[in-house]
Amino acid sequence: MHFPFIGFLFTLFSVQTASAYPQFIGYGYATCVTCHYNGHGGGPINDYGRALWATEIASRWLYPKKVSDERAGELSGFLGAVQTPDYLKPHLKYRGLWNKTRYGSMQSEERIYHMQLDGGITSQFGPDGKYLLTGTWGTWPIGTMVRDQNVNRYLAREYYGRVNAFESWWFYGGLMERVYGIRNIDHTSYSRVPTRLAERSRNSAAIVFHSMAAMIHKISETWEGTFQYFIGHPSEPEDDQQKGFSAKYEHSLGETMRLGASFLNAESKNLKSRLLGVEFRTKIAEGSSFMFESGLIEDKALTATRSSIGSYSLLDTYIMLVRGYHLKLGVERYNQEFNSQSPDLWQWSLGMMAFPINRLETRLDLIQRRSLISNSSSDDEWVLRGQVHVSL
Amino acid sequence: MYHSKQRGFFVNKIYLSLLFSICFSFAFVAEALEFQRRGTSFLYSSWLESLRVTRGNVYEDGTASFAGMHLSQRGRVKFDNGNSFLIDLGVIFGQAQAGSSSSILGYVSERKNFFGGMITPYIPLRHSKTILFKLGPGLIYRSTKWLTEDPALTVRSGADLNVVVLGNVEFQLAERLYMEQTVGTLAFNGRAFWSFGIGYFW
Numbered sequence: 001m002h003f004p005f006i007g008f009l010f011t012l013f014s015v016q017t018a019s020a021y022p023q024f025i026g027y028g029y030a031t032c033v034t035c036h037y038n039g040h041g042g043g044p045i046n047d048y049g050r051a052l053w054a055t056e057i058a059s060r061w062l063y064p065k066k067v068s069d070e071r072a073g074e075l076s077g078f079l080g081a082v083q084t085p086d087y088l089k090p091h092l093k094y095r096g097l098w099n100k101t102r103y104g105s106m107q108s109e110e111r112i113y114h115m116q117l118d119g120g121i122t123s124q125f126g127p128d129g130k131y132l133l134t135g136t137w138g139t140w141p142i143g144t145m146v147r148d149q150n151v152n153r154y155l156a157r158e159y160y161g162r163v164n165a166f167e168s169w170w171f172y173g174g175l176m177e178r179v180y181g182i183r184n185i186d187h188t189s190y191s192r193v194p195t196r197l198a199e200r201s202r203n204s205a206a207i208v209f210h211s212m213a214a215m216i217h218k219i220s221e222t223w224e225g226t227f228q229y230f231i232g233h234p235s236e237p238e239d240d241q242q243k244g245f246s247a248k249y250e251h252s253l254g255e256t257m258r259l260g261a262s263f264l265n266a267e268s269k270n271l272k273s274r275l276l277g278v279e280f281r282t283k284i285a286e287g288s289s290f291m292f293e294s295g296l297i298e299d300k301a302l303t304a305t306r307s308s309i310g311s312y313s314l315l316d317t318y319i320m321l322v323r324g325y326h327l328k329l330g331v332e333r334y335n336q337e338f339n340s341q342s343p344d345l346w347q348w349s350l351g352m353m354a355f356p357i358n359r360l361e362t363r364l365d366l367i368q369r370r371s372l373i374s375n376s377s378s379d380d381e382w383v384l385r386g387q388v389h390v391s392l
Numbered sequence: 393m394y395h396s397k398q399r400g401f402f403v404n405k406i407y408l409s410l411l412f413s414i415c416f417s418f419a420f421v422a423e424a425l426e427f428q429r430r431g432t433s434f435l436y437s438s439w440l441e442s443l444r445v446t447r448g449n450v451y452e453d454g455t456a457s458f459a460g461m462h463l464s465q466r467g468r469v470k471f472d473n474g475n476s477f478l479i480d481l482g483v484i485f486g487q488a489q490a491g492s493s494s495s496i497l498g499y500v501s502e503r504k505n506f507f508g509g510m511i512t513p514y515i516p517l518r519h520s521k522t523i524l525f526k527l528g529p530g531l532i533y534r535s536t537k538w539l540t541e542d543p544a545l546t547v548r549s550g551a552d553l554n555v556v557v558l559g560n561v562e563f564q565l566a567e568r569l570y571m572e573q574t575v576g577t578l579a580f581n582g583r584a585f586w587s588f589g590i591g592y593f594w
Binding site (some may be wrong): 377 | 438439440443454455456457459487489490491492493494498502503519520521522523561563564565573575583584586588
């Protein structure tokens with residue numbers, strides 16, 4: 001009775017895709033383009049990334065013993081062992097979140113969010129996939145874009161073209177994520193929310209971190225550099241559309257250690273903002289990594305007479321306990337403005353990130369939020385959060 | 393439940409004895425690890441304590457928050473039978489806040505300096521050559537006196553001497569440079585304790 005169930009799981013998950021993360025520098029992968037169509041990560045992963053996930057990242061516990069890593073890699077395509085042509089690489093993804101706020105108090109609230117449900121196709125043409133087109137569409141189950149009083153739950157998450165014009169030069173154009181800092185998937189992180197890299201649009205609940213953009217990305221053996229010009233998300237209210245540019249540079253201090261810096265300048269009809277940050281990523285043991293990012297945020301609202309300058313910091317540590325199972329420790333700090341009236345917001349997290357079988361990801365995090373300010377003292381807030389990520 | 397200062401001192405004496413009994417018990421099961429060298433850590437620490445403000449028969453509960461720098465020296469205690477445990481000795485200094493202006497009694501104390509020390513024996517659990525998990529109970533002492541202009545007002549928070557239960561992760565960034573993160577809780581009249589920072593192996 002046990003084997004049919006295992007077999008069912010195996011069949012189901014051996015044909016899924018999943019995201020790769022910047023912390024995978026702990027596996028020796030410093031650059032995202034190894035596994036992603038987008039050189040800065042996020043979005044669908046390529047065939048190599050799928051195989052790597054199956055053979056190196058995911059746990060082996062739920063596989064039948066007779067299935068070797070090599071065989072698991074062969075089965076990691078969208079249709080399992082059946083390879084689709086380069087011009088037809090489909091992907092599907094679901095991400096769900098269970099969130100319990102004010103955990104342990106009478107005001108505790110519990111909600112389930114379907115964060116992402118979408119799919120798409122990537123097509124590669126030419127020698128070594130020189131030309132690429134990709135698109136991802138789907139529902140935003142908790143997010144609804146509101147523009148011109150029309151609600152739109154079905155949106156393109158991203159679509160862009162990529163040309164590998166020269167050996168190490170990549171040109172992109174279309175709807176894509178803005179490039180800045182470490183591309184942390186946690187959209188509640190202080191490195192993503194106050195920086196508006198994952199924000200909720202003013203009139204909606206949609207999480208907007210994509211923009212129509214043009215991008216140049218140079219990847220060499222010892223460094224990576226990117227320049228991106230963006231003009232906002234086409235579905236956002238016009239007044240909220242941020243236009244501007246960003247630049248990012250990362251230098252290798254060894255095979256598995258990277259030091260970098262980012263700058264972003266964005267302007268909408270309501271807000272001008274500038275970001276400047278430094279980042280560091282390193283492998284600390286096999287499958288384990290440490291990441292640090294810290295930066296300044298300058299905001300000036302249209303109606304304000306002066307700008308505010310604040311800062312954010314992020315320290316993330318991932319420790320692989322056994323293959324497929326990681327302990328996560330996070331420390332984050334955000335201060336909206338450099339003055340004593342602006343609280344230091346701290347966010348500590350302790351959690352588990354697991355890949356129990358190929359392309360299935362689960363997370364469980366206990367998060368503590370503490371606000372430190374000179375003229376008062378308040379109790380901590382605790383949040384318990386679980387996530388399931390599945391893609392077909 | 394809040395303890396008075398006198399009772400707190402007595403209770404802490406008991407905890408102190410218990411703590412050292414536990415430490416010595418742990419010492420005989422702890423493994424001696426090559427990774428455990430002497431080191432000095434420079435950390436940022438924060439914790440909350442339960443606060444009670446009293447005027448006559450009226451009292452109000454709140455929180456006091458502590459944050460500051462923690463300079464710690466780490467060593468290893470070895471026994472003849474080869475067993476050992478790690479011990480952290482450190483000083484903590486920083487600023488604390490208590491109360492809130494929106495409370496009924498309206499007590500607020502801003503930027504009150506505090507100074508203290510901490511001793512934590514740890515059981516080491518080795519993950520790999522560069523990563524070490526540590527678990528242990530410790531003692532934290534901090535000296536702070538909440539001042540009031542109103543003589544009828546009594547303000548107490550936590551306990552001068554308290555027990556902390558901590559989990560710690562330490563990992564090497566370079567040959568002699570390491571980072572550590574600690575999470576835990578104060579055992580009595582307190583809340584979560586955490587610290588993080590960098591260290592250097594001697």
